[in-house]
Amino acid sequence: MERKINPSQQQVTKPILSLVNLTKRYGNRVAVNNISLNVFPGQIMGFLGANGAGKSTTIKMLTGLAHITSGNAFICGYSVKTAFEKAIKNVGAMIETPVFYPYLSGYNNLKFFAKLSGNVSNKRIEEVATLVGLGNRIKDKVGKYSLGMKQRLGVAQALLNHPKLLILDEPTNGLDANGIREFRMMLKQLAYKEGISILISSHILSEMENLCDIVAIIDKGKIIQVKTMEEIKHSCLQAGSQFIKCNAPNFAGKLIMQFFKAKVKIQGNKVYINAKNRNSLPQMIVMLTQKKVLVYAAGDVDYSLEDVFLNIINQSHNTAIS
Ligand SMILES: Nc1ncnc2c1ncn2[C@@H]1O[C@H](COP(=O)(O)OP(=O)(O)OP(=O)(O)O)[C@@H](O)[C@H]1O
Ligand SMILES: [Mg+2]
Incomplete structure (x- = not known):
């Protein structure tokens, strides 16, 4: 698949998403601790961490669903803190399982959301349905959709406004192996053909294989490593x-x-x-x-990606103790 934007040439371009010392405290608990991270145009960034690591909290701060305690985030250069509307215009997001009207068709659900956000043509609705591979089922009622199809519809909704950045919080949760593979293919097509950047969270490293260009590993609210998928695969060999x-x-x-x-x-x-x-x-x-x-x-000895992920996290715990 030819890519519209080659993420390996990113160093010269400005990031689409930039987190700068982003922090979230809930009372005494620090859920997200001083995170800094860049996502460049066309890049697919995996945001990987165990349950409670701080993935959703980070994503909620980016999308205005949680208040930023300190630090900031910039989307296409716009501050989430001081220019939220301009920043969020560039974002399509799907946080956890999207909710739709089951008695309406996929098309009419999209139409409903299109009306809410204004300025979305019927042509765009058909376009996003095709982009996510729902073209021939879009007139069916959502109540008859499988989980995988609902997730696709969620992405279609997120794409309505031509976002430059797609943020997906654990979109493959609950999908079977085949569903995950198909979903991954669809996202790759989006990133490759449309040049959209994607931030996708997961707690399973192997789900990120053959999808992400780069993976940021978050543990207890901190980014402990940012590595290309190639580097991670290489460390699989080295660890072995x-x-x-x-x-x-x-x-x-x-x-x-x-x-x-x-x-x-x-x-x-x-x-x-x-x-x-x-x-x-x-x-x-x-x-x-x-x-x-x-x-x-x-x-x-074949070490799985999950072994490497756990190794990285364990190493960071050991370093923290010593
Ligand atoms: N509204 C809240 N009030 C208090 N603490 C919260 C709140 N939301 C999240 N937390 C805490 O913040 C930490 C990070 O949670 P978060 O939901 O961001 O993790 P996650 O990486 O998305 O985990 P999961 O894989 O389970 O979705 C957890 O310790 C959680 O208990
Ligand atoms: Mg979460």
């Missing part, structure tokens, strides 16, 4: 140890420790190896074969 499956794992483990100065752990018939040099694995296999060990399989 290697394994050798063989007929004499204890013996093999001792040999590997002795000759390669590597740390090992034995589990069943597998030796897990943490070597300084990951390229030593073939030499280890040769050595073991020479020592009459039968090697059945060897390779990198």
Whole structure:
């Protein structure tokens, strides 16, 4: 898919969304703690964090649903604090599950919202229905829609006013694997074809795979890492140890420790190896074969994206304690 805007060339452009020391306190509890973050034109930013991390609170501050305690946010350069109407004009948002009239068709629901916001043509309503892939079901009653179709209609509603930034709070909650994949494809098309920037929150890293260009990880109200999806996938490999499956794992483990100065752990018939040099694995296999060990399989341990996400969060907790 060709992209209208290439997010890797963003450094020279101005951000569409800029959070500057954004903070929200509820009484003594700091829900969002001094967050700074930029989203550039055409970029899909994943906003990732466990339950209670502060994702919805951040999004609510951006969309005027929660008061900003301190710091600020700028949308297309407009201050959310002092020029909210100008700022919010550029935003389409879907926060949690959107609510529609079930006895009206998708089209008439959109028409209702179009009237509320004024200045939206019938042509635009049809356009957004097609953009979200609801073209042939848009005249059906919403009461007959699946959850995935309702989420799509929510995005269609958010798109009515030609926003430059789409903000979606956990839009894939409740969708099955297929629904998530289709939803992801639709968002990519939007970002790629229309050049819209997207801020999408989730608590599942793997849902962000093959969608986001960049992921900001939030934990206990703080951004603890901002990484490209490529960097995260790379750290999956780095975090991983290697394994050798063989007929004499204890013996093999001792040999590997002795000759390669590597740390090992034995589990069943597998030796897990943490070597300084990951390229030593073939030499280890040769050595073991020479020592009459039968090697059945060897390779990198597959760490899932979720493992990496949890690792990043755990590391940040350990750093906070020490
Ligand atoms: N209206 C409120 N009053 C008091 N505390 C609140 C309020 N809204 C949120 N919080 C607190 O702020 C923190 C962040 O909540 P938030 O809803 O932003 O998390 P989240 O990342 O969206 O989590 P989830 O994945 O469960 O949706 C939590 O500790 C929550 O209890
Ligand atoms: Mg939330």
